[in-house]
Amino acid sequence: xxxxxxxxxxxxxxxxxxxxxxxxxxxxxxxxxxxxxxxxxxxxxxxxxxxxxxxxxxxxxxxxxxxxxxxxxxxxxxxxxxxxxxxxxxxxxxxxxxxxxxxxxxxxxxxxxxxxxxxxxxxxxxxxxxxxxxxxxxxxxxxxxxxxxxxxxxxxxxxxxxxxxxxxxxxxxxxxxxxxxxxxxxxxxxxxxxxxxxxxxxxxxxxxxxxxxxxxxxxxxxxxxxxxxxxxxxxxxxxxxxxxxxxxxxxxxxxxxxxxxxxxxxxxxxxxxxxxxxxxxxxxxxxxxxxxxxxxxxxxxxxxxxxxxxxxxxxxxxxxxxxxxxxxxxxxxxxxxxxxxxxxxxxxxxxxxxxxxxxxxxxxxxxxxxxxxxxxxxxxxxxxxxxxxxxxxx
Amino acid sequence: xxxxxxxxxxxxxxxxxxxxxxxxxxxxxxxxxxxxxxxxxxxxxxxxxxxxxxxxxxxxxxxxxxxxxxxxxxxxxxxxxxxxxxxxxxxxxxxxxxxxxxxxxxxxxxxxxxxxxxxxxxxxxxxxxxxxxxxxxxxxxxxxxxxxxxxxxxxxxxxxxxxxxxxxxxxxxxxxxxxxxxxxxxxxxxxxxxxxxxxxxxxxxxxxxxxxxxxxxxxxxxxxxxxxxxxxxxxxxxxxxxxxxxxxxxxxxxxxxxxxxxxxxxxxxxxxxxxxxxxxxxxxxxxxxxxxxxxxxxxxxxxxxxxxxxxxxxxxxxxxxxxxxxxxxxxxxxxxxxxxxxxxxxxxxxxxxxxxxxxxxxxxxxxxxxxxxxxxxxxxxxxxxxxxxxxxxxxx
Numbered sequence: 001x002x003x004x005x006x007x008x009x010x011x012x013x014x015x016x017x018x019x020x021x022x023x024x025x026x027x028x029x030x031x032x033x034x035x036x037x038x039x040x041x042x043x044x045x046x047x048x049x050x051x052x053x054x055x056x057x058x059x060x061x062x063x064x065x066x067x068x069x070x071x072x073x074x075x076x077x078x079x080x081x082x083x084x085x086x087x088x089x090x091x092x093x094x095x096x097x098x099x100x101x102x103x104x105x106x107x108x109x110x111x112x113x114x115x116x117x118x119x120x121x122x123x124x125x126x127x128x129x130x131x132x133x134x135x136x137x138x139x140x141x142x143x144x145x146x147x148x149x150x151x152x153x154x155x156x157x158x159x160x161x162x163x164x165x166x167x168x169x170x171x172x173x174x175x176x177x178x179x180x181x182x183x184x185x186x187x188x189x190x191x192x193x194x195x196x197x198x199x200x201x202x203x204x205x206x207x208x209x210x211x212x213x214x215x216x217x218x219x220x221x222x223x224x225x226x227x228x229x230x231x232x233x234x235x236x237x238x239x240x241x242x243x244x245x246x247x248x249x250x251x252x253x254x255x256x257x258x259x260x261x262x263x264x265x266x267x268x269x270x271x272x273x274x275x276x277x278x279x280x281x282x283x284x285x286x287x288x289x290x291x292x293x294x295x296x297x298x299x300x301x302x303x304x305x306x307x308x309x310x311x312x313x314x315x316x317x318x319x320x321x322x323x324x325x326x327x328x329x330x331x332x333x334x335x336x337x338x339x340x341x342x343x344x345x346x347x348x349x350x351x352x353x354x355x356x357x358x359x360x361x362x363x364x365x366x367x368x369x370x371x372x373x374x375x376x377x378x379x380x381x382x383x384x385x386x387x388x389x390x391x392x393x394x
Numbered sequence: 395x396x397x398x399x400x401x402x403x404x405x406x407x408x409x410x411x412x413x414x415x416x417x418x419x420x421x422x423x424x425x426x427x428x429x430x431x432x433x434x435x436x437x438x439x440x441x442x443x444x445x446x447x448x449x450x451x452x453x454x455x456x457x458x459x460x461x462x463x464x465x466x467x468x469x470x471x472x473x474x475x476x477x478x479x480x481x482x483x484x485x486x487x488x489x490x491x492x493x494x495x496x497x498x499x500x501x502x503x504x505x506x507x508x509x510x511x512x513x514x515x516x517x518x519x520x521x522x523x524x525x526x527x528x529x530x531x532x533x534x535x536x537x538x539x540x541x542x543x544x545x546x547x548x549x550x551x552x553x554x555x556x557x558x559x560x561x562x563x564x565x566x567x568x569x570x571x572x573x574x575x576x577x578x579x580x581x582x583x584x585x586x587x588x589x590x591x592x593x594x595x596x597x598x599x600x601x602x603x604x605x606x607x608x609x610x611x612x613x614x615x616x617x618x619x620x621x622x623x624x625x626x627x628x629x630x631x632x633x634x635x636x637x638x639x640x641x642x643x644x645x646x647x648x649x650x651x652x653x654x655x656x657x658x659x660x661x662x663x664x665x666x667x668x669x670x671x672x673x674x675x676x677x678x679x680x681x682x683x684x685x686x687x688x689x690x691x692x693x694x695x696x697x698x699x700x701x702x703x704x705x706x707x708x709x710x711x712x713x714x715x716x717x718x719x720x721x722x723x724x725x726x727x728x729x730x731x732x733x734x735x736x737x738x739x740x741x742x743x744x745x746x747x748x749x750x751x752x753x754x755x756x757x758x759x760x761x762x763x764x765x766x767x768x769x770x771x772x773x774x775x776x777x778x779x780x781x782x783x784x785x786x787x788x789x790x
Contacts (some may be wrong), residue, residue, distance in 0.1 A: 026615040033619065040646045047645045118425045119418035120432050134771040135728035135764040139740060143764070146756040324579070332629035339733070347633060360641045368630050368638075375629035 044361065057366075059357050060085070066273075066352055068344045069259055081353050088349030089370055095345065096262065096332040096374070099270040103331060106271055107278025113281045125279070132276040138337055140273060145265035145341040152261075153251060162243040166253060172264045173246035176257035182236030189232025197225035207307075218305070262343035266335065274331045278324065285320035286312070318386075325382035332374050346370055401432040417509060450741035455752040456762045463763070466582015466737045472574070476585060477524035477562040484528040486549065486556055488535025493545040502533050509533075512579070548642070557596060561589075573709050578656040584766065586656075590738060591725040594663035595671075595761040601612075601664070602671025603710075605699065608674065610679055620672070627669035636662040659731040667724055678709035716779035722771050728764050 014020045015194035067077050071087040072094060078229040104363035113125045132140070150169055152159065164171040201221035208215035233240060246256030259267070289312055338345040346367060354363040420426040456463070465476055491501050509529035512522060539545050566573035566579065581589070608620030627635065639662030643653070682705050690700040729740040737745065743763045747756050 022613055029613075029619070029728045030615050040760040043648055044645045046648075072506075099636070102538065116428075117429050118432075120429050120436070124432060130772065131768065134722075134775065136729040136740070136767055138732070139760055139764050141743075141759040142740070143756070147760055151757075174663065216789065298751045308544065315698075329629075336631040336633045337730070339633065347631070351637075354641070360645065364634065364638055364642060367634055371631060372626065372629040 005070075023333040057362055059359055059362070062357075064353070066356065067393050068228075069342070070263065070344060081357070084349050084353065085346075085366065088346040091344055091349075092332070092335055092338075092346040092370075092374075094341070095266055095270065095335050095338070099267055099274070099331050099335065100265075100328050102271045103274040103278055103327075104309060106275030108282050110275060110279035111282025111286070115286060118180045128257065129279055130286045131241025133280070133372075137269065137273045138340060139333055141337055141341055142348045144269045145261065148267045148268075149261035155248070157296055158248070166246055166248075166255065169261065170252065171259070172259045173253040173256050174259070175243055176245045177241045181238040185236040186240035189228050189235065193225045193232070196228065197221040198223045214303070214306075218309075219322060232373060261341070262338070262341055266338050266343045266345075267340055269337075270331055270334060273334070274327055277327050277330075280322045281320055281327065282316075284327045285316040288319050289315050321386045322384060325379060325386075328382070329375050329378055332378065333371065338394075392393045450756050450763075452755055453747065453754075453758060454757050455749075455755045457750075459742075459746050462583060462742050463739065463766075463772055464583050464584045467580045468582065468585070469576060469580060472576055475563045475566070475573070475634050476522075477528075480524070480528050481531050482556050482560060483790075484532040486534045486553055487534035489539040489545060490535045490549050490553075493540030493542055493549055495540075497528055497541045499540075502536050505529050505532050505536070521774055538749070544708075557592065564589075578654050581656065583742050584735065584739050586738040587725070587728045588743070590663060590728045590731060590736075591721060593660050593665045593722050594728075595721050597660070597664040598667035598671050601668035603675055603706070605668060605672035606675035606679060609676055618630060624669045624672050628667055628673070632663075632666050632727055634729060635666045635734055636733055639665070650763065659734050659736055662734075663724065663728070667720070670720055671717065674713045674720060675709060677716065678711075678713035680707065682708050715778050715782045718774060718781065722774050722778075725771060725774070726767065739766065 062081050064079055064081045065077050066084070068075055068084060068087050068091075070091065073083075073087055075083060104124075110125050110129065113121050114129065115367040116122050118124075149171075152167045152169045155168045155170050158166040158173075160166055164175050199215045200219070204215035204217035204220045207213070208217060221246040233304045244255040246253040246258070293311050293315065294307065297311040301309065335345055336347040337350040339351060342348070350363050350367045354360055355365070400735075419429045433736065456477075461470075465473070467477065467515075488501075506529070507645050510528055512529070513524070514526050517525075564574070564576065565578070568575060587726045605620045605624060611620070613625060636659060639658045640655070643658050645659060647653070686704055686708065687700065690704045695704065718726045728738055731738055731742045732744065740763065744760045745751065747759050752759075
């Protein structure tokens with residue numbers, strides 16, 4: 001007698017059943033989204049028809065007909081739009097990868113210097129961080145480009161820095177390694193040395209962990225690698241590489257390699273800007289390790305290096321890596337500001353292609369896809385690394 | 395008091411200047427080396443900078459164009475509207491500072507000192523007058539509302555209303571008096587920079603909150619949509635979003651419906667900002683303990699009631715500093731609208747360095763506008779730090 005009403009109560013009418021309502025709400029949402037997109041899509045189709053433009057990605061195989069200032073692959077104006085796009089993509093990758101490397105170094109050094117017991121050093125680095133972080137990157141880029149790079153003297157009066165570095169309004173000329181006959185053999189040795197050094201490091205570190213005796217893992221690894229580098233240099237046939245220095249010949253530099261003012265300005269701007277943000281992340285990460293951890297490490301008799309290696313770094317890295325990843329992504333995305341100073345990155349090249357072909361939807365979708373791929377790969381890699389670091393900690 | 399200080403930090407009580415120097419600059423030996431080298435480098439650099447600022451730089455490029463930097467090509471006969479807007483904001487600022495800041499006379503004193511400085515500066519009277527008036531309005535507002543926490547709620551509404559009043563005031567309507575319409579192509583300078591940042595953060599707020607709720611929703615379709623939107627926008631640079639807004643938005647709309655450049659830029663910035671705001675709000679939502687949801691459920695609250703009365707008030711309070719940080723980022727990012735040809739502060743700077751009589755003065759112009767950005771963002775970030783301390787986040 002009592003069971004019947006309970007069973008009836010357990011099933012409310014469908015307009016008050018949450019599960020049914022949830023489905024209805026989602027269907028309604030989906031319908032609205034589809035309707036809006038159909039409406040927009042129809043407008044686009046009509047607009048394109050009215051302008052006499054057809055869709056599709058076929059234009060990528062047509063002749064581009066414009067030049068690109070600098071490129072990592074061979075490119076002339078006779079190549080296709082597709083190849084121009086790839087050239088832009090590689091330029092973006094180039095400035096991002098080099099920028100990330102240098103920004104990390106600058107950021108770590110500044111972050112540590114910000115915690116220095118030396119008041120002067122601390123203050124100067126603090127001023128750098130506060131000034132750079134609180135002004136827009138684009139203003140800084142314009143400053144580096146128009147007020148620094150283009151203000152350098154002409155090639156003939158180029159400023160010479162120690163180490164054969166020349167600054168002129170045509171860019172920065174720096175010494176560069178030119179590969180010779182035996183280069184590939186030597187590179188093989190360098191890479192092999194790196195692998196062996198890593199193994200040696202692991203081995204010595206395990207020994208240290210197991211026995212508590214100093215295993216000098218870092219020194220062992222370094223010596224191993226250097227030995228491979230030096231042996232490889234002599235084993236390789238001929239001289240593997242010569243250092244070519246830039247020299248003034250006529251109206252330009254020969255030898256070495258040259259960074260265009262656009263690349264140099266973008267590189268400098270990105271590194272200085274991102275470095276300031278990384279510095280704050282590093283500082284925060286180190287400060288977040290409580291004093292008790294240091295004291296405990298000292299009490300256990302760990303050396304300074306061991307304390308850094310086993311106590312501070314594993315904990316600090318865990319805090320540092322997530323925000324560091326987003327800074328890397330920011331740097332990559334910020335490299336699109338190249339368009340303002342004329343460095344031919346992905347965005348710049350895409351803009352030119354769009355202006356010439358009028359294929360706005362196609363070009364923009366390609367650009368977005370490219371940046372999304374960078375973002376997703378970087379975050380996947382950093383997530384993987386982050387997991388590894390977490391495992392090391394245990 | 396002294397006793398505790400002594401027990402806590404024994405060495406710090408009777409320290410002379412010499413000891414401070416030794417501790418902070420010259421011990422151990424390598425610190426002395428660092429200090430000497432850095433000191434020498436710093437001396438040379440600072441001397442160079444001072445020489446340039448005082449003697450080398452030609453600041454007339456900035457002085458002549460001050461009005462351009464402030465409001466861009468806004469018509470001079472309509473400048474009073476800008477001043478009125480500044481006055482409204484100053485009044486509300488003073489009132490709010492009083493209502494939230496407690497019985498603290500410091501803001502009034504600072505404003506008074508700044509007003510005195512403005513009073514002695516060699517500016518023309520039609521700049522100095524309204525500026526001083528704004529300071530007076532601020533001080534009056536502050537003194538009136540000091541310590542009156544009852545004013546807080548009406549003030550929030552007043553700020554929201556003032557946003558529309560200011561935009562209406564600047565835009566105007568119709569041809570003739572009292573408020574002839576000013577086309578948005580004549581808006582510019584710092585005014586446009588601030589307007590863009592404020593519009594983006596205000597307009598993206600509802601959208602961002604909805605997206606954050608959507609991402610945490612149990613409805614898979616809504617959740618997927620929110621995730622795709624947020625991750626796509628966050629994965630691409632702002633310039634591509636602005637570009638899309640500028641180029642694709644007209645394509646999406648039916649024939650004959652044209653929207654001006656400024657609106658396009660605002661739409662772009664808003665869509666961009668919403669994705670980041672959603673992630674900030676999501677952080678706040680995650681910080682609300684599960685018990686709060688369960689308690690709301692036990693009280694028979696439905697989804698809307700739970701969010702409106704229980705969850706969002708706690709979540710949003712926790713993310714105020716993050717939102718201020720995002721606003722600072724947006725303020726800096728407004729520079730990118732130069733790509734769609736708007737004349738905000740950087741756009742004006744680029745047009746000023748192109749003036750034939752000021753060829754080659756890029757340094758002066760960029761240093762000047764960088765200083766303006768710096769003052770604003772630094773002020774905002776220190777205010778946010780103080781706010782964070784006041785809210786006691788992380789301590790409760």
